[in-house]
Amino acid sequence: MPAFYKKSFLFDPEKKEPFRLSRTKLELFINCPRCFYLDRRLGISRPSGPPFTLNSAVDKLLKKEFDIHRAKSTTHPLLKNYHLDLVPFNHEKINEWRENFVGVSFLHQATNLNIFGAIDDLWTDGNELYVVDYKSTSKNEEITELNSDWHEAYKRQMEIYQWLLRHNDLNVSDTGYFVYCNGNTDKEAFDGRLEFDLTLISYHGNDSWVEPTIIKAHECLISTKIPAPNKECEYCNYITSLEKINKKI
Numbered sequence: 393m394p395a396f397y398k399k400s401f402l403f404d405p406e407k408k409e410p411f412r413l414s415r416t417k418l419e420l421f422i423n424c425p426r427c428f429y430l431d432r433r434l435g436i437s438r439p440s441g442p443p444f445t446l447n448s449a450v451d452k453l454l455k456k457e458f459d460i461h462r463a464k465s466t467t468h469p470l471l472k473n474y475h476l477d478l479v480p481f482n483h484e485k486i487n488e489w490r491e492n493f494v495g496v497s498f499l500h501q502a503t504n505l506n507i508f509g510a511i512d513d514l515w516t517d518g519n520e521l522y523v524v525d526y527k528s529t530s531k532n533e534e535i536t537e538l539n540s541d542w543h544e545a546y547k548r549q550m551e552i553y554q555w556l557l558r559h560n561d562l563n564v565s566d567t568g569y570f571v572y573c574n575g576n577t578d579k580e581a582f583d584g585r586l587e588f589d590l591t592l593i594s595y596h597g598n599d600s601w602v603e604p605t606i607i608k609a610h611e612c613l614i615s616t617k618i619p620a621p622n623k624e625c626e627y628c629n630y631i632t633s634l635e636k637i638n639k640k641i
Contacts (some may be wrong), residue, residue, distance in 0.1 A: 402611045404434050410499055413609070415552050419545060421609040424625040428609065429618055438510030439629050450528040450573050450588070451512060455463070455490065458513055460527070462486075471515075474592050481514035481521055489514075498559040498601070503610035512552050515569070523568040523597075524555045528588070530575030535591050546570065547595060555599035568595050 403411050413432070422429040430436040461468050462480035471478050483489075487595045493508035513524035526548065529535070536548060550568045557564045573588040612619060621628035 395463050403617075404433050405614045406633070408504075410504050411613075412506045412508060413606075414493075415495075415507070415549065415556075416551065418507065418552040418605060418609060419548060421612065422439065422548070422605065424628060425612050425619040426622055427614055427625060427627055428614075429612055434618075435447040447528045451526050454511075454526050454571065454573070455513065460564075470590055470592060471593050476524060478515040478517055481516040485515070486514065496553065496556040496560060499561040503606055505606060505610055507552075507557060509549075509553055509607060511557075511572040512571075514557075520563050520565040521557065522627045523550055523557065524571060525550055525568070526571045526573070528573040528575070530577060532577070535574050536562050536571045536593065538593060538595065547597070548601075550595055552602055554597050558599070566596050566598070568597055569593065570595060 416434060417428065420431060427438055431438070435440050439545060460482045462482050465479050465482065467477065467479055488494055489511050490513070492510050495508045497506055497508035499506045511523060512526045514526055515522045525546070552571075554568065556565070564611045569592040572593055574591070576587045576589055579587065621632055623629070
């Protein structure tokens, strides 16, 4: 077991205490049950890449910017451009809900899994709440829709936040918003500053998949058998290829 994984962080079928399972780990289960089992049950995680520190900086600055309007109960100019009469939702737990490794949580009684995830923001029209997620990238074309295969994970991210907030007795709209920040590379020089074009993409979520997926993830965790390699998983394919090579040596 890697040194950075403590046993207390791993799933133990014998323990009666609720087990915390993050939104990202549930997404890992969707992508590959084998990798999920190795990670949450045995403490063997996928190799991690470098942190996206620039993306994190954009997220942090956006939160500060929308917090100004939250304090004043005013509409951000971006929303006015899209003719939306929404303001950032002011709640005593908003900072807790946005904090990594804390977030919004709900104990799923049937599985004893405490599901949690950290949102970026919440907007309101005075009646319903709208989940907001910040995304940043740099592409030549304007980003106006979520039409790539990897955008499906973004949609599930939005939907599980909607599910979590609803299970915290909040009136959440099926409609959520992605604030997409696209780094502008058309400038003549860098000059120590990077400018972004902001677009707002609405998404109509459907969280009906969340609970069945939690149940399946729990069934995976309590099993004594490691799931078979997933042919669609590049990590499983790497290990399978490596094992074949080792047998020939």
